[in-house]
Amino acid sequence: MEGKPHAHKTAGERKASSRRVKRKAKLSKAAKESMGDDELWDHFYSQKGVRFYKDRHWLRRELMELMPAEVRRAPLTWCAPLGSDGCGTAVDVLPSAEEVRGFVVGLEAGCGCGSAAFPLLRANADIFLLATDFSGEAIRLLKSRDEYENQLSSSRRRCHAWVSDVAAPVADAGWLEVEHLAATLDGLHFLTLVFVLSALPRDRVRAAVKRAARLLRPGGLLFFRDYGDGDLAQRRLDDRGQTDGAGTYERGEGTLARYFSLSDVEALFPRDLFCKVEVKHVDRDITNRAKQITMNRRWVQAKYVRAGAPPLFPPCDAGADLLNETGAARRRASPAATTSAAGPTAPPPPPGDDDAPACADAVECGCFAW
Numbered sequence: 001m002e003g004k005p006h007a008h009k010t011a012g013e014r015k016a017s018s019r020r021v022k023r024k025a026k027l028s029k030a031a032k033e034s035m036g037d038d039e040l041w042d043h044f045y046s047q048k049g050v051r052f053y054k055d056r057h058w059l060r061r062e063l064m065e066l067m068p069a070e071v072r073r074a075p076l077t078w079c080a081p082l083g084s085d086g087c088g089t090a091v092d093v094l095p096s097a098e099e100v101r102g103f104v105v106g107l108e109a110g111c112g113c114g115s116a117a118f119p120l121l122r123a124n125a126d127i128f129l130l131a132t133d134f135s136g137e138a139i140r141l142l143k144s145r146d147e148y149e150n151q152l153s154s155s156r157r158r159c160h161a162w163v164s165d166v167a168a169p170v171a172d173a174g175w176l177e178v179e180h181l182a183a184t185l186d187g188l189h190f191l192t193l194v195f196v197l198s199a200l201p202r203d204r205v206r207a208a209v210k211r212a213a214r215l216l217r218p219g220g221l222l223f224f225r226d227y228g229d230g231d232l233a234q235r236r237l238d239d240r241g242q243t244d245g246a247g248t249y250e251r252g253e254g255t256l257a258r259y260f261s262l263s264d265v266e267a268l269f270p271r272d273l274f275c276k277v278e279v280k281h282v283d284r285d286i287t288n289r290a291k292q293i294t295m296n297r298r299w300v301q302a303k304y305v306r307a308g309a310p311p312l313f314p315p316c317d318a319g320a321d322l323l324n325e326t327g328a329a330r331r332r333a334s335p336a337a338t339t340s341a342a343g344p345t346a347p348p349p350p351p352g353d354d355d356a357p358a359c360a361d362a363v364e365c366g367c368f369a370w
């Protein structure tokens with residue numbers, strides 16, 4: 001039997017059919033209710049794929065403490081993806097303390113597909129990163145990236161990713177070996193929480209923060225970045241009533257979101273465990289030229305040092321607003337309501353499945369490119 005002739009679809013037809021596929025995969029209310037949080041994230045990643053969250057290149061600027069001198073001098077400079085020397089013999093298991101000695105060892109908790117992990121690894125060749133997420137699909141996608149395979153097949157591997165729940169009880173099996181490794185190393189040098197605490201149910205956040213405190217060495221650096229109160233995405237969810245009224249929001253696909261004020265952030269990290277270095281808002285107007293809209297995004301960012309020793313990494317200030325130099329994003333003058341580059345008569349963003357109708361990537365993940 002002859003196969004069907006290959007259909008040549010127009011861009012519009014392709015878009016419509018991909019929308020049909022997505023619609024088919026939309027979860028019913030009953031399905032969402034029957035699924036665990038990890039399954040909802042699995043579903044999210046199976047729909048959105050590895051590229052939904054853009055790589056967080058801004059870490060080079062915002063986390064200068066971890067950057068080598070050449071990156072500090074020129075944080076906008078592109079960093080090459082991880083390559084391979086083809087001499088790797090390592091199997092993809094948790095490294096021994098011996099293997100990572102001499103590295104700056106960190107953990108990216110709630111790492112998704114590696115959007116924060118790989119930019120850090122590219123920027124500093126001395127980092128060994130442990131990366132974990134409780135979505136098996138996210139970890140599968142992370143491991144499918146060429147860079148993961150490349151570092152694994154190199155004589156000096158740089159990363160190990162595994163599935164775990166960051167808010168699991170202390171003795172959870174998914175953490176025992178990592179806790180042991182951290183203890184053998186006298187604690188990890190740094191730990192990053194990038195858009196993950198907002199994804200946890202409110203009553204599980206404390207457990208995640210306590211785990212961070214257990215794993216970090218005294219003087220180690222904790223970097224936190226998440227959604228800020230007043231963010232455009234929060235206002236959209238408010239408008240649609242997708243909130244419990246107590247500050248927890250549910251996105252269309254069932255995953256949770258919270259939007260932190262600066263005092264919320266301060267309350268997250270107890271003073272007996274963490275010394276504050278910085279807690280701030282990061283405001284950006286992000287313009288989608290194609291759709292002629294400007295989106296007011298707000299994130300919160302914090303750095304803390306694990307109490308008990310002076311900072312391992314001397315505090316660094318990102319200094320001048322380098323983003324302005326690129327023209328890629330502008331610092332927002334005031335947290336005003338959504339404005340449109342085309343003026344008040346510009347059409348509103350089209351409705352979408354989610355809280356990300358205007359520019360899925362930017363609204364959802366808070367990334368901005370440079």
Ligand SMILES: C[S@@+](CC[C@H](N)C(=O)[O-])C[C@H]1O[C@@H](n2cnc3c(N)ncnc32)[C@H](O)[C@@H]1O
Nearest residue numbers: 041053110111112115133134135165166195199
């Ligand atoms: C908004 S994504 C951020 C991912 C990544 N940090 C990044 O920068 O792109 C939130 C992530 O948190 C993960 N997550 C949610 N709850 C978690 C938990 N209890 N333990 C580990 N990961 C969790 C989700 O699976 C998801 O990958």
